[in-house]
Structures are given as C-alpha cells and as structure tokens.
Amino acid sequence: METNILLDLKDVNKVFGNNHVLKNINLQIERGKFITFLGPSGCGKTTLLRSIAGFYTVDQGEVWIDGEMVNDLPPYKRGTPMVFQEYALFPHMTVFDNIAYGLDIMKRPEGEIQQRVEAAMAQVKLTGLEDRYPHQMSGGQQQRVAMARALVMNSLIILLDEPLSNLDAKLREEVRVELRAIQQELGLTVIYVTHDQLEALSMSDQIVVFNKGAIDQYGTPHEIYYEPKTQYVADFIGTTNFADAKVVKYESGMATVQYGQAGDTVTTETSEKLAVGEEVLLCVRPESLRIEQPEIGEFHMTGLIKSSMFLGEKQRYFLVDEIGKEWIVDAYDIGKKTFEGVVRITAAAEKIHIIKKTDS
Numbered sequence: 078m079e080t081n082i083l084l085d086l087k088d089v090n091k092v093f094g095n096n097h098v099l100k101n102i103n104l105q106i107e108r109g110k111f112i113t114f115l116g117p118s119g120c121g122k123t124t125l126l127r128s129i130a131g132f133y134t135v136d137q138g139e140v141w142i143d144g145e146m147v148n149d150l151p152p153y154k155r156g157t158p159m160v161f162q163e164y165a166l167f168p169h170m171t172v173f174d175n176i177a178y179g180l181d182i183m184k185r186p187e188g189e190i191q192q193r194v195e196a197a198m199a200q201v202k203l204t205g206l207e208d209r210y211p212h213q214m215s216g217g218q219q220q221r222v223a224m225a226r227a228l229v230m231n232s233l234i235i236l237l238d239e240p241l242s243n244l245d246a247k248l249r250e251e252v253r254v255e256l257r258a259i260q261q262e263l264g265l266t267v268i269y270v271t272h273d274q275l276e277a278l279s280m281s282d283q284i285v286v287f288n289k290g291a292i293d294q295y296g297t298p299h300e301i302y303y304e305p306k307t308q309y310v311a312d313f314i315g316t317t318n319f320a321d322a323k324v325v326k327y328e329s330g331m332a333t334v335q336y337g338q339a340g341d342t343v344t345t346e347t348s349e350k351l352a353v354g355e356e357v358l359l360c361v362r363p364e365s366l367r368i369e370q371p372e373i374g375e376f377h378m379t380g381l382i383k384s385s386m387f388l389g390e391k392q393r394y395f396l397v398d399e400i401g402k403e404w405i406v407d408a409y410d411i412g413k414k415t416f417e418g419v420v421r422i423t424a425a426a427e428k429i430h431i432i433k434k435t436d437s
C-alpha cells in the first residue's frame with residue numbers, strides 16, 4: 078500500500094473475436110501523474126481504458142488498482158470513473174445536479190449528497206455556481222464540473238476519453254490548460270486518451286505510445302520527442318527525417334555512423350546498444366536542420382528545394398536529396414530571406430538520433 082504505484086497492469090490481453098486488440102500490456106502508473114495514451118485510431122487505447130474502468134473484462138492478465146487485484150470488480154467498485162467526449166455533462170441539469178448524479182444513482186442520503194457535492198465544488202473552485210446550467214459556463218468551467226463529478230465519487234484515477242475532441246481549436250487549448258492546472262492543484266491521477274500528439278506533449282507527465290495493441294514506448298514527453306525508440310514513434314510524434322546509415326564505430330554510448338552517397342560520417346551519443354556493421358536509421362527533426370547555400374557542417378546533405386510553405390513562425394521546405402529521398406526542413410526567424418534551388422542542409426551532431434531498424 079505504501080507504494081507510489083497506483084495502477085499496475087500485468088500482461089493484459091484483450092481479444093474481440095479474432096481481433097487481438099491488447100497484446101501483453103505491462104504498465105505501471107504512479108499516483109498524482111497525468112498520463113496520456115497516445116496512438117492512431119484503432120490501436121486499442123479506448124479498449125485499455127475501458128478494461129481499467131471495468132467495462133471490459135480482460136481475457137488474460139491482471140489489473141491492479143491501489144494494491145488490489147480488481148479483475149473481478151464491477152466499474153463502480155474500482156474508483157475509476159470515465160469522462161467522455163464533451164465532458165458528458167447533462168445539458169438540462171444544473172451544475173449541482175450534474176455533480177450529484179453518481180451519488181443519486183447510488184441512492185446516497187440527501188444530506189450526504191449535499192455535503193459531498195459542496196466539497197467537490199469547493200475543490201475545483203466552483204462554489205456559488207450550483208444553479209447554473211452547462212451552457213451558461215465557459216469551456217474551462219465545464220471541464221471543472223466534469224472533474225468535480227469524478228471527484229465526488231472518491232475517484233482514485235480519472236479516465237478521460239478524448240474529452241476535448243468536439244471543441245474548436247481555441248477552446249480546446251483553453252480547456253487543456255485548465256485541465257492540467259486542476260490535475261496539478263489537486264494532485265489527481267489522470268489517464269487521458271488522445272490521438273493528438275500536441276495534446277499529449279503539452280499536458281502529460283508520461284506518454285504511452287500505442288502501436289497496434291502494444292506499447293512501443295512509455296516515457297516523458299521529452300523522451301518521446303527527442304529519443305523515440307522506434308521508427309513508428311519517431312514518425313507518429315512530430316515530423317522526422319530518416320536516413321539509412323551503418324555503424325562504423327561504437328564505444329560507451331557514442332556511435333559513429335556512415336550515411337549518404339559520399340559515405341560521410343557523424344558521431345553522436347546514443348542510448349541504443351549497437352554493433353559495428355549494424356544497419357540503423359538516423360533521425361533528424363526538421364527544426365534541427367539548417368539550410369545554407371553550400372558550405373560545411375557536421376551532418377550535411379545536398380538537396381534540391383521542391384516547394385515550401387509559410388507556417389507563421391517558420392517556413393517549411395520540402396527537398397529531395399541525391400537518391401530521391403524527401404527531406405523536410407523548418408527555417409525559423411529568417412525574415413524575408415528565402416532559399417531556392419540546390420542547397421546544403423546541416424545539423425549539429427548532437428541533434429542526430431539513432432534508432433534500430435525494425436519491421437513495423
């Protein structure tokens with residue numbers, strides 16, 4: 078019980094017919110963290126969330142919540158309420174009644190409901206707004222109501238399934254900030270499902286990246302972005318350029334790899350265990366590349382600019398190299414300067430990330 082691990086998933090598997098949707102999920106989640114399940118549509122995020130909440134029973138493996146194996150417990154005994162799209166507030170009910178809903182269903186005495194709802198409202202700083210209806214509140218306030226509704230049930234973990242997906246971009250951003258603020262203020266443990274990488278990067282303590290029912294990587298936003306473990310993760314989060322390369326030297330975390338037509342080499346730090354002669358992939362983010370009209374750099378390529386687009390704070394260039402591979406380069410803060418024709422693209426060696434080649 079003293080452990081800081083609130084949720085522990087051990088070899089969880091879920092099968093629908095002949096669709097093996099969750100494959101040996103092992104995951105430990107600490108108290109008070111904001112965790113995001115990230116992945117494209119159909120990779121199993123919602124299925125795992127529902128398996129934690131108890132709406133699905135797992136076919137194999139164990140779900141532990143707060144030191145208790147809950148495989149056989151119904152949803153209402155797990156302390157893991159789920160909040161769905163648009164916070165699932167009832168539009169025709171007042172804020173008070175929305176928050177009291179779960180307690181009403183459980184037929185708690187009137188006095189207890191009054192007291193618990195008031196306490197939850199105070200926690201999320203909504204005292205005084207009991208009689209309002211959802212449409213009379215801002216998006217951020219509605220989010221607070223949704224959280225109060227979960228809190229009032231003495232939740233251990235709050236599960237949010239794409240709660241912002243129906244909001245417009247501006248409101249989404251406002252509510253994101255609000256949601257993260259409430260979570261941090263109250264030290265809540267939240268699992269948030271999304272397929273939006275920006276949402277995941279900006280809100281989470283830890284991100285779980287799903288790939289076809291399995292976890293490809295579990296790490297901080299920084300780790301996921303800068304040290305993706307697989308090509309799938311590198312590709313899914315942000316934009317990445319890849320180049321084939323071969324390890325020519327590897328020594329205590331430093332690798333020298335050979336790349337490109339001319340057989341140039343670059344030496345960079347890596348957390349991968351590599352072998353000399355191994356074929357690897359070299360990854361560089363568009364913002365790590367610089368465009369120059371020909372000169373020298375640590376990592377360099379020659380490319381022909383095919384097109385570009387203005388994206389506000391940056392100009393994004395699309396190039397092709399000598400072997401016809403496309404490269405994406407972001408140029409920041411360049412004012413009126415534009416590049417065209419054949420250019421050299423360079424990146425500092427420490428901006429080069431190496432990953433192993435895998436099938437997926």
Ligand SMILES: Nc1ncnc2c1ncn2[C@@H]1O[C@H](COP(=O)(O)OP(=O)(O)OP(=O)(O)O)[C@@H](O)[C@H]1O
Nearest residue numbers: 093096098116117118119120121122123124125272
């Ligand atoms: N109740 C169900 N019965 C049968 N198959 C299901 C059921 N629920 C989900 N699936 C299947 O399981 C797979 C994973 O679905 P899931 O909803 O978990 O994905 P997801 O990553 O949450 O995607 P999305 O972002 O679209 O919700 C899909 O192939 C889906 O068709």
